[in-house]
Amino acid sequence: MSTLTTAAYLVSSVLFILSLRGLSHPSTARRGNFLGILGMTIAIVTTLSNPGVLSYKEIGIAFLIGGLIGTSIAVKIQMTALPQLVAAFHSLVGLAAVFVAASAYYNPSAFNIGTVGSIPIGSLIEMSIGTAIGAVTFTGSIIAFGKLQGFVSGNPLVFKGQHFINLLLGLGIIALIVKFCIDQNQELFWLIVFASFVIGVLLIVPIGGADMPVIVSMLNSYSGWAAAGIGFTLSNNLLIITGALVGSSGAILSYIMCKGMNRSFLNVLLGGFGGEQAASAGGVKDDRQAKQGNAADAAFMMKNSKTIIIVPGYGMAVAQAQHALREMGDLLKAAGAEVRYAIHPVAGRMPGHMNVLLAEANVPYDEVLELDEINRDFSETDVAFVIGANDVTNPAAKTDKTSAIYGMPILDVENAGQVFFVKRGMASGYAGVQNELFFRDNTLMLFGDAKKVCEDIIKGLEN
């Protein structure tokens, strides 16, 4: 690699770091994204000027096809479908890593790593590890995509001996890698790919839909490590640096999500949490009656309050209620109330999901606050309006040591003067735990579709 090439790759790496740095504040974020594009352009142009790269025509066609597909998907996608889009994109990185590794195996001289059949052992190890991670990322992301999109049931799929099978497969892959590094046999290479595909599926099927934020972040991390692995094969620092950035980013996001649920990463990975199983096991039969209200009551009460905090959850995304919700907020502001939004770290199906949806509905970002910033204010708030969220408001997390969600940080909506719960029915949340709050004196349930309820309240406010 010439000095100039190395220097250009270094510039790309720095631009990538700066692009992530830009995301520290919404005002610098767009510039950050632009720096990322610049870094990628430099990386691609530099690689194209490599003397070994000659087939410009074919590359141009491939690049154009990919670019058109990517752009048209990204332009059309609905913001509520972001989590599955990101999962689908991760799968492509994984698959690309597998193809690059396969190509390096069949034509090592293009990568300066010896000739067919006599690839140095170091490169073989890197190649096979990169392949395995890439393949796991591919199928794992496809399953995550299916669960988020609803192609595959969001319930955890658990069967006996599951973890034992995964362990065996994992050990099998290691054994295959060792054998491959000795023999350089092509059947072994494809066996590694196949076994990694299988383990990718098996790892994700037992994990429930609402744990997907952790999984999507984890797969994000994996796609980074796969890129870093290929970076070792190519002796390319740019890939290693970028891979490490992406890898640590995904790992940190998974950590934040796990902390937001007070569960260990291992507990999430082992799966089986949530879904129907947990609901039947944890849901104690309850004969108590929750107070039920209607939209007109809610409109009247909110019109006469000074401070309102809205707590959105995944239910708001499902009902596409963000626009109606913002309109309701605007009317309340016009009536003289202070309206703010409180976001729990695990609200939605991916990190920051609610923030994007509210931004889409034109809610200014300085009205949207994180748990730590706003939690103390609930006690001085007239109305807490919970829409599509459940477990993240359950006070049992603080008091009931036997509860499945004990220890999870929650939004203290109970401290507000009046609590409204917009829900479709009395069903318990993802964790399968009944929410104490439904039966409190200051709680009023508003049953119905989140969007419909918001629209009814808007009508009530306009009268």
Add this chain to the structure above:
Amino acid sequence: MSEISNQLENLSFKAQQIANEASQLASSVAETSGGHSDFIIFGITVLVLACFVGYYVVWSVTPALHSPLMGVTNAISSVIIVGALLAAGPVDSDISKYFGLVAVTLAAVNIFGGFVVTNRMLSMFKKKQ
């Protein structure tokens, strides 16, 4: 007779040439593989340091922008296209080239998709008027 001896001479010359080439190849292979084992240590150094950079940079990202963060990281992880371009580069068509071209397409979907969707998300974040 003289023809045969000529041919023999030619053959021995060719053998000499091949031997020379082989020894050159061997030394270059030794060089690259020797150089490569050096790179592993160097590469691990870079990896570990980059992890620290990533750690501090990512913790400074505001939670409100965690979705765009995933969009950007998803796009830049497609820097794997560097490997795909090298694989697709050679003129002669063989299987490794086609693998490379497929990888270029996949990575391009991600690069464009990732950056465009991130830009869409970020353009929606507005301050209070």
